[in-house]
Amino acid sequence: MQALVIAAHGSHLNPGSSEPTFAHAETIRAAGAFDEVREAFWKEEPSFREVLRTLESEEVYVVPLFVSEGYFTERVIPRELRLAEWDVSAWDSDGTDADHATLRATDVDKTVHYCGPVGTHDAMGDVIVERARSITEGRDLTDFGLAVVGHGTERNENSAKAIHYHADRLRRSGLFAEVRAVFMDEEPEVDDVATLFETDDVVVVPLFVADGFHTREDIPVDMGLTDDYRTGYDVPTAVDGVRIWYAGAVGTEPLVADVVLERAADAGADVADAIVAVRERTRSGSDASAEAATGRSR
């Protein structure tokens, strides 16, 4: 038997924080590739600490639903899962290309395949494109600018690395006229997004796992979409003569379920059929040009 655990942050305060985790888990459950699919959280239940014992499977694939490699993926999750032999060097990553490590947990008799986070997988580029397409209702994006928004350095430098990594790849894809990485707490700032681009239209996609305080309140206000987040804003909203198409957290995009599966597949899970099924279910367009254009290969 093989199991999938989606490891996410969760929240004691915001009930919406775990919603994408449950939604993606449900999509994958329906695809039937795993005998068991479980959500696990730092702040909700089951905790990272106790999730493995809830599984009957001997092979467990753990995929962190986190945006970047860093404090949570490298330290908190392995520690709480009791992956005693874990060392970050097992991922052999420069901050954006973690793969997986095969380990044992000390409290259960199981093999744990600990995967890199969803956010730094190449397939996340497809999700950003998908998000841009859905918010612009299928317009031709080659005249559009794309701003990929990250939190910024805060606790670890890899947070910004992940944003730059996807921005660079998407720029090379030629799907957009212009692509930039912008941040909440470092330059270039999301506040200035309307002046950073040459294009008349800019799609703004925050690389966040769930919608919350930052994506619902901070970013719309910082960009000048609204003075008061409670009154909402239009998509698009014109700011300084530029139409801003604000997409909200990319993590809520259904196609993220595909990235979770890709992570598990990279670690050896037998999920090829499920990947096809999930893509068919979660991709809005009929073409696979995003994948082709971002040059992703598995």
Next chain:
Amino acid sequence: MTSDVAALIEAAGDGIDFDGLVVEDTAYGYRFETPAVSKRGIDTSELAALADGDPYVANWRYWVETVGGRGTARRAFLRWLEGADDATVGEGDAEDEGGHGEASDGAEHADADDANAEDADGETDDESDAVDARERLAALRDGGRVRTWGELRIRVRLGGAGGERVYDVRHRDDADADPRDLDTHRDPSDAHDLVKHDDRGRYRPLSTAPSLPHGWRFVDLDGGALVDTVDYVYPATVANWHREREGDLDVTHWRETADRQSGIYDLVSDLPTEALAWAAEACCVDSQCLKRREWDHDADTDLDVPRGDGEFPCREPCSLFVAAAREFTKLEREPEETREVTLSESEVEGLGDLVDAVAEDRVNDVREADLDDGANRYRVRYLRAKRGRRLGMD
């Protein structure tokens, strides 16, 4: 020949001794025993005839084939639900709606006549096992059997003619509710949305808080779906309960949990032991959490706080407790000062009411015009108008 019979004949070679059913393939032919039938020296066709439609054979098949998973928490939980504990533990507070009381519980039979093993072959089954199985199956046919798990009320009954079980779940307070008044669900994953908020719409960050919302029911679940549903409502409780029954619960005490923390929770290791007890009294007693606290400060230092009576154990301080402890640690770091405050005796009493009302979550129950209650809004506003929100202290 039904599939039950085919499976039985195949398994007979290794012998079967389960819930009152005994089947053996001996040198003198088959032996087939149930609480209702006893035959020896029969051939395959006679065995097949006896087994066809037999409820004990169907029951055996359910546990062997449908449930399977020997040694798993899932199986142990499903067995426990119908009082068929495989473990030696026989306590339990089973309610029983089918008119069959505790008599079918293992505990009741633990001291039954052990010498009553009538088998010349020295089989381990004794008559009490058979009685047990007969009464249990009768109860499952006749209205089913009910057990509670936290605030859940779980009913198991036989569905249809075979040994298949059907499970349903609702809030224990809704035991007698008209089904038409309850929202009906069949998909276990519906549970996570259902239990995310309490009856007043407040987010429930702690799944085992005794604030499970009412007004829903899950019906027609099979065993796997039942356990999944319970796992959504009370994550990991079945797994830890099973470990405890197996004598295998890995308790992590506060000292180890606190020392493991990093980042913003690094500081919780400074929480004084005395304050840890106050924190456990604040957060972990039955009125706040249905888990039974098994952890202490460390293996040698118990906290003098009630552990709770819950069915399932708490093996380690949870993330909500650690987050609370972070705030308590910061509070404990602050220096204390002696302050002067001028209040009447009634004002002090009223403040006591207010503290209790918040602590017992009854602020919303204080009636608008009940000015006698120190937690009454007008009365508290009067106090604030008169004394200020710092009660006149500098």
